[in-house]
Amino acid sequence: MRKPIIAGNWKMNKAAAEATLLANGIKRDLFDVGNVEIVLCPPFTSLSLVGDVIQDTPISLGAQNMHWEKEGAFTGELSAAMLKEAGCKYVIIGHSERRAYFGETNESVNKKVKAALREGLVPIVCVGEKLEDRESGKAFDVVSEHVEKGLEGLGESEAVKIVIAYEPVWAIGTGKTASAAQAEEIHKFIRELLSKKYGKKTSESICIQYGGSVKPDNIKELMTEIDIDGALVGGASLKEESFVAMVKEVSEL
Numbered sequence: 001m002r003k004p005i006i007a008g009n010w011k012m013n014k015a016a017a018e019a020t021l022l023a024n025g026i027k028r029d030l031f032d033v034g035n036v037e038i039v040l041c042p043p044f045t046s047l048s049l050v051g052d053v054i055q056d057t058p059i060s061l062g063a064q065n066m067h068w069e070k071e072g073a074f075t076g077e078l079s080a081a082m083l084k085e086a087g088c089k090y091v092i093i094g095h096s097e098r099r100a101y102f103g104e105t106n107e108s109v110n111k112k113v114k115a116a117l118r119e120g121l122v123p124i125v126c127v128g129e130k131l132e133d134r135e136s137g138k139a140f141d142v143v144s145e146h147v148e149k150g151l152e153g154l155g156e157s158e159a160v161k162i163v164i165a166y167e168p169v170w171a172i173g174t175g176k177t178a179s180a181a182q183a184e185e186i187h188k189f190i191r192e193l194l195s196k197k198y199g200k201k202t203s204e205s206i207c208i209q210y211g212g213s214v215k216p217d218n219i220k221e222l223m224t225e226i227d228i229d230g231a232l233v234g235g236a237s238l239k240e241e242s243f244v245a246m247v248k249e250v251s252e253l
Contacts, residue, residue, distance in 0.1 A: 002204075002205065002206075002207050002229045003035070003036070003037050003207070004035075004036050004037065004207075004223065004229055004230040004250050004253075005036070005037040005038075005039065005163060005207050005209060005229065005230035006036055006037070006038055006039070006230050006231050006233065006243075006246060006247050006250060007038075007039035007040075007041060007062060007090065007092075007124060007165075007209065007230070007231070007232050007233065007237075008026075008039065008040050008041060008233050008237025008238075008243055009041045009064060009092060009095070009211075009232055009233065009234050009237060010022075010040070010041060010042045010043060010064075010237060010238060011043075011064065011097070011234060012043060013043070013238055014042055014043065014046060014238065015043075015045070015046070016045065016046055016049055019042045019043070019046035019049060019050055020046070020049050020050070020053060022238070022240055023040060023042070023049075023050045023053040023054060024053055025240035025244075026038075026040065026054075026059065026240055026243060026244060027053055027054055027057055027059060029240065029244040030058075030059065030244060030247055030248075031057055031058070033058060033247060033248070033251050034058055035251050036230075036247055036250050036251045037060065037230070038058060038059045038060065038247055039059070039060045039061070039062045039089075039090050039124075040054065040059060040060070040061060040062065040237075041061075041062040041063060041064050041090070041092055043064070044063065044064070044078060047061065047063060047083070047086040047087065047088065048086050048087065051086060051087030051088075052087075055087070060089040060090060061086075061087045061088050061089060061090070062088055062089065062090030062091060062092060062124065063078070063083045063086075063088045063090070063091045063092065064091075064092050064095070065078075065091070065092065065093070065095075065098060066078055066079065066080050066083055066091050066093070066112055066115070066116065066121075067079055067112070067115075068108070068111035068112045068114070068115040069115070070115075079115075079119075080115050080116050080118070080119035080121055081119055083119075083121060084119050084120065084121060088121060089121065089122060090121065090122045090123075090124055090163075091112075091116050091121050091122070091123055091124065092124045092126065092165075092232070093109055093112045093113055093116065093123045093124065093125050093126065094106075094108075094109035094112070094125055094126045094127070094146070094150060095126045095167070096126060096128055096167055096169045096172055097172075100169075106145065106146060106149035106150055107149065109125065109146075109149075109150045110149060110150055110151070110152050110153065113125055113150060113151065113154070113162065114153065114154070114158075117154075117158050117161060117162075122161060122162065122163060123162050123163070124162075124163045124164075124165050124209070124232065125150050125151070125162055125163070125164050125165065126164075126165045126167055126211070126232070127143050127146035127147055127150065127164060127165070127166055127167070127190070128142075128143065128146070128166055128167040128168050128169050128211075128212075129142040129143060129168060129169060129170075130142075130169045130170060131169065131170035134168065134170060139168075139186065140186075140189055143166070143186060143189065143190065144189075144193060147164070147190060147193050147194070148193070148197075151197070156198045156199065156202050159194070159197075159198050159202055159206065160202055160205050160206065162206065163206070163207045163208075163209060164190060164194075164206065164207070164208045164209070165208075165209040165210075165211045165232040166183070166186050166187055166190060166208060166209070166210055166211065167210075167211035167212050167232060168182075168183075168186075168212050170212075171212030171213050172211065172212050172213065172234065178210075178212055180218075180221045180222050180224070180225050180228075181225075183210045183212075183222055183225065183228060184225035184226065184227055184228060187208050187210065187225065187227035187228050188226070188227045190208055190227075191203050191204075191206075191208065191227050194206055207229040207230060208227060208228065208229050209228075209229060209230040209231055209232045210222055210228050210230075210231050210232070211231060211232030211233070211234070213234075213235075214231040214232075214233050214234075214236060214246070215236050215242065215246075216236070216242050216245040216246050216249060219231060219246045219249050219250060220249050220250075220253065223249075223250055223253055224253065230250070231246065231250075233246065
């Protein structure tokens with residue numbers, strides 16, 4: 001059985017003092033939850049601070065991005081080794097905002113996934129279609145391309161170490177949410193792609209999260225679907241009450 005994973009992507013929010021306060025609150029409220037993998041992904045400047053807060057707890061630390069090279073003249077970038085040193089276990093790769101605003105491509109996603117795995121980090125690989133893709137009937141084509149090219153060159157032993165996050169771009173930060181049935185349809189499609197690529201046993205072991213305006217009032221409906229294994233949470237992860245409520249809701253299923 002796949003252990004559900006709830007990851008909070010704080011994006012460009014929460015400077016040091018706020019990040020520490022939020023992490024402390026989450027730690028206090030969720031210290032005894034063991035049946036859900038909890039991940040906090042603060043901004044780079046707060047990684048070490050949050051890491052110190054959640055040390056020796058069931059909560060894991062994640063980063064929001066990384067570069068694929070080990071070192072070099074890449075101003076403003078951080079390597080997988082640097083993230084590992086800061087205490088990270090996870091790293092988000094290919095988030096739709098990275099693709100839309102910073103030129104992230106399937107090729108760069110693939111390089112980052114491989115670099116993360118080499119360093120022992122768990123990549124949370126984001127895939128998902130835009131509104132125009134869905135309306136024109138291309139949602140499955142886009143998601144298929146993201147999965148195939150993002151995981152290109154990975155063997156079965158590497159694939160089992162990744163997490164995939166399906167995030168319909170039209171539902172991120174818009175207040176819109178794919179219905180549980182819509183989300184499950186794509187999640188099932190992704191698992192079938194993974195099964196064709198790596199075999200059924202491997203595909204059944206890979207967690208596939210949903211991301212897109214996930215809130216306490218819709219998390220349960222989403223998580224009752226067979227192929228939805230958790231959530232990559234944006235805005236609702238910035239408030240202790242809502243993030244804690246979602247984790248507890250999942251832990252009780």
